Amino acid sequence: MERHVLVVYPHPDDETFASGGTIALHTRAGTPVTYLCGTLGQMGRNMGKPFFANRETLPAVREKELRAACEALGIRDLRLMGLRDKTVEFEDQEELADRILAVMREIRPSLVITYYPGFAVHPDHNALGAATVRAVEKLPPEERPVVHCSAFARDTREKLGDPDVIIDISSVRDVKLAAIRAHRSQSEAMMARMERDPAYRAQREATLRQEVYWTYRV
Amino acid sequence: MGPIDAAAVQSALDRFAGREVYLHLETTNGAYAARDSENAMAICAYIRNGRVRYHRGVIRGDGPYRVGLKMDEGWIYAEGLTDWEVDAEGRLLMAGHDSEGRLAIALELSLTPFRM
Numbered sequence: 001m002e003r004h005v006l007v008v009y010p011h012p013d014d015e016t017f018a019s020g021g022t023i024a025l026h027t028r029a030g031t032p033v034t035y036l037c038g039t040l041g042q043m044g045r046n047m048g049k050p051f052f053a054n055r056e057t058l059p060a061v062r063e064k065e066l067r068a069a070c071e072a073l074g075i076r077d078l079r080l081m082g083l084r085d086k087t088v089e090f091e092d093q094e095e096l097a098d099r100i101l102a103v104m105r106e107i108r109p110s111l112v113i114t115y116y117p118g119f120a121v122h123p124d125h126n127a128l129g130a131a132t133v134r135a136v137e138k139l140p141p142e143e144r145p146v147v148h149c150s151a152f153a154r155d156t157r158e159k160l161g162d163p164d165v166i167i168d169i170s171s172v173r174d175v176k177l178a179a180i181r182a183h184r185s186q187s188e189a190m191m192a193r194m195e196r197d198p199a200y201r202a203q204r205e206a207t208l209r210q211e212v213y214w215t216y217r218v
Numbered sequence: 219m220g221p222i223d224a225a226a227v228q229s230a231l232d233r234f235a236g237r238e239v240y241l242h243l244e245t246t247n248g249a250y251a252a253r254d255s256e257n258a259m260a261i262c263a264y265i266r267n268g269r270v271r272y273h274r275g276v277i278r279g280d281g282p283y284r285v286g287l288k289m290d291e292g293w294i295y296a297e298g299l300t301d302w303e304v305d306a307e308g309r310l311l312m313a314g315h316d317s318e319g320r321l322a323i324a325l326e327l328s329l330t331p332f333r334m
Contacts, residue, residue: 043264045246051319054219054303054311055242055326056333084334086249086262122249154253189318 002031006109006145007075008100008132010038010088010124012066013183018150019113020073020176021169022211027074028172034077034107035070036100038128041186043085049188061185068182072175079103089127096127097134104135109145112136116149116214119156136218148213156214163212173208219301219313224277227302230310231275231285234327241268242326243296267331270294282314285325296325 005026009015015023015035026033040059047053053061063080070078081099083091104112115129129149136144148165169176180187194201244264251260272287272294287294298314305311309328313321326332 043244043246043262045248045320045322047315047319047321049319051219051301051315051321054305054313055244055321055324056305056309056311059333086264121253124249152253189320193318 001029002026003110004107005031005033006104006107006112007033007035008038008112008114008128009035010083010122010128011041011044011085012037012062013041013069013186014115014125015075016069016073016176016179016183017207018115019211020069020179021172021208022113022167022213023073023075024172024175024179025167025169032077032107033073033075034079034103034109035075036079036081036103037066038081038088038124039083039085040066040080041085044186046186046189048185049192053185058185062183065183065185069179072179072182077107086124088124088131091127093127093131093134096131097138100132100135101138104139104145108143112145112147113213114147114149116151116156116160116216119149119151119153119160119214121153133216133218136216144218147216147218149216150211151214160214163214165213165215167211167213168209169211170209176208219303219311222277222281222283222299222302222312224279224283227277227283227285227310227312230302230304231277231287231327234272234310234329235275236271236273237329238269238271240328240331241270241294242266242324242328242332243268243294245296245298245323247322248320266334285312294325296323298323299325 042059114132115125117130246262251258272289274288283299284297299312302312312325314323
């Protein structure tokens with residue numbers, strides 16, 4: 001059992017899609033989970049299906065959805081970093097790392113979950129993953145938490161090999177699904193496609209059974 | 219937001235003409251475009267809170283619509299607009315949504331800065 005888990009992702013819903021099952025397993029085991037969420041996903045293009053949000057209402061909609069998803073997953077410590085969607089890579093990277101480091105020094109997590117730098121497709125994912133790794137590197141070796149990284153770039157397995165951490169989340173499938181539904185503006189189109197496209201459904205179902213990570217060797 | 223009423227949008231464009239306005243203009247095909255299709259690139263551009271003044275603003279098309287804003291020294295152009303509203307803060311919001319309801323383009327005008 002972990003002492004405290006720190007999750008660092010840039011967008012509301014990353015925690016759910018990448019790690020909802022893993023987080024639910026930790027909170028159910030009584031492990032506190034802190035979620036450092038980089039942005040409010042202000043520039044997301046999903047607006048619900050049929051759409052109910054617009055570019056200007058989306059940040060408040062997504063913050064509300066995020067709080068509901070955290071409730072479903074059992075996350076009691078949600079911290080918003082206040083960055084803007086799509087701009088994370090342009091911020092001062094040392095300053096970002098130092099902000100994450102300050103949280104690590106405060107809560108002393110035994111495990112950190114983030115995106116694998118360079119293998120997480122979205123520039124915000126790669127940038128915040130890199131800042132998180134940089135923060136861990138700033139700690140003395142004996143104080144460094146284990147770092148599990150989510151990755152889904154096409155060349156991930158070719159370059160990094162198979163994931164070394166495989167989490168069976170079938171016991172918390174419904175919890176992950178509830179968190180996905182909580183992110184209504186972002187998940188309605190996906191849910192609708194699952195209904196009409198069996199191949200897509202099979203692909204999504206796999207993500208409700210298992211979550212995988214690559215340990216980052218600092 | 220609801221489907222564009224070209225005449226109503228035209229009146230709104232006329233109300234902003236000749237004034238200094240804040241502009242939000244963006245287009246995107248999604249951050250995962252390149253991952254989801256071998257032959258695609260992820261494309262996005264946005265300007266938030268550009269300060270502009272146009273003397274002629276026109277909506278054209280049968281839907282999706284095009285809007286052109288003519289400035290003394292340049293143009294602002296958007297194509298693919300499907301929906302609009304004037305929100306509670308008096309801002310003119312226009313967007314183009316695809317068949318999945320996803321935003322592909324947005325053009326917005328306001329007399330006060332858009333929130334960061």
